[in-house]
Amino acid sequence: MNPNWRSFLESAEGIFDTASADLLHFGDAAAELQAAGQQTILVPLTHFGLLEASGEEAKSFLHSQFTSDVNHLAEGQAQHAGWCTAKGRMQASFLAWRNGDAYRMTVSADLQEATQKRLQMFILRAKVKLTSLNDSTILLGLAGRQAEEALTDAGLPCPAEPMTTATSDGVTAIRLDTSRFVIxxxxxxxxxxxxxxxxxxxxxxxxxxxxxxxxxxxxxVTLATKEEFVPQMADFEKIGGVSFHKGCYPGQEIVARTQYLGKVKRHLYRLTSPQALSAGEALYSPDNLDQACGMVMSAAPSPTGGYEALAVVQSNYSTNVHLGSREGPQVQAAAVNP
Incomplete structure (x- = not known):
């Protein structure tokens, strides 16, 4: 990450994980989690990188690579997008929006370098330039009941609807939902x-x-879960991350066949556990002796104690899920989209 940004956050009493770019807390991790559920929080999104695609063929290039419909991504709108392998497995996921004639995309920081390098391989002679904006741009997350008021008081633009953007004086605010923004x-x-x-x-x-x-x-999608899931396993189409009406993109035939044949047996679940959970951990069921029945996609400590996570789980084993092995600690799983 940008060393100047990190130094500034450290001067504001931010504590970083020594093994990653994750900003752990500002002195009281438990109180910050409580605030996330009850108050308004300001979070440096150091676990994201930021890419920009510019040039007269940027739109058509991204449209030909991503799972969502970039051709119809208008100024003032944002959308989720996935990038799949030829086998239809997600190798990265993005929050994408227009910035004039260019396109900006957040991506998991631990995937940014490899993603940018591999996307570059497909540009060939297209008039597209891919740039990392990590050194020139910061990303902030704002969430809570006073988020809109905080934006307004700071003189920042405030988009009115979810998945829309507003820009003023070089600052863009993206509304994710009713009370959450990326700046x-x-x-x-x-x-x-x-x-x-x-x-x-x-x-x-x-x-x-x-x-x-x-x-x-x-x-x-992070490094720990790269190439593990077809988009529908993560319910990615339910947040607008997949278009089934656009042209070809890597893995499109498999993604479309999976959708229309109704063969998705794994879906997104919320897990709760007294044990620590982390992305990439395998999940098992004593009822399934053949293989793992799922994988943790993302996880965090819970304000009420223990841990919560999103995981891709085979639906018919979701009532008996264990962490790490069939004999491991049991976790509770609830379907995100029952």
Whole structure:
């Protein structure tokens, strides 16, 4: 991540995981989790990277690669998008929006470098430029009952509807749902934005944002789950991340066949557990002796104690799910889209 951004956050008492770019907390992780459920929080989204695709053929290139309909992504709108292998497995997921004639995309930070490098391989002679914006742009998450008021008081744009954007003076706000926003801003504005937004929003670490993602059933592909899921296994089509009416893209035939033949046996579930959960952990059922019955996709500590997660689980084994092995601790699974 941008070292200047990290230094600024450390000066604001942010504590980072030594093994990753995750910002753990600002001194009181438990209180920050409580605030995520009851108050308004401000989270540096250090677990995301930011890419930009520009050039006169950027739209057609992304449309030919992603699972969603980039051709109809209008200015002022945002959408989820997946990028699949030829076998239909998601190798990255994005939140994408227009920035003038260019397109910006958040992606899991641990996948950004490999994703950018591999996407570059498919550009060939197309008039497209892929750029990492990590050094020039910061990403902030704002969530809670006073989120809109915090944006307005800070003089920032506030989009009115979910999955829409508003831009002013180089700052873009993306509304994810009724009370959650992603803010993309020039790096040099970090101190001013932080000061203004933290008047009404409590600074919090990425675990608080991950917990909100679990509540919102937002399935993020990370390095730990790369190439593990067909989009429908993660219910990705239910958040607008897949178009079944657009042209070809990598894996499109398998994704479409899976949809129309109704062969999806695994879906997105919320897990609760007293044991720690982490992305990529296998799930098993004593009722299935052949193979694992699922995998954790994302996880976070819960404000009420224990842990919560999103996982892809084989539906007919969802009532008897164990972590790590068939003899491992049992976890509770509830379908996100029953």
């Amino acid at each position: 993309s801003a020039p790096e040099e504005m970090k101190a001013d934005l932080w000061q203004k937004l933290s008047v009404k929003a409590r600074p919090a670490g990425t675990p608080a944002w991950r917990w909100l993602d679990v509540q919102a059933a937002f399935p993020l």
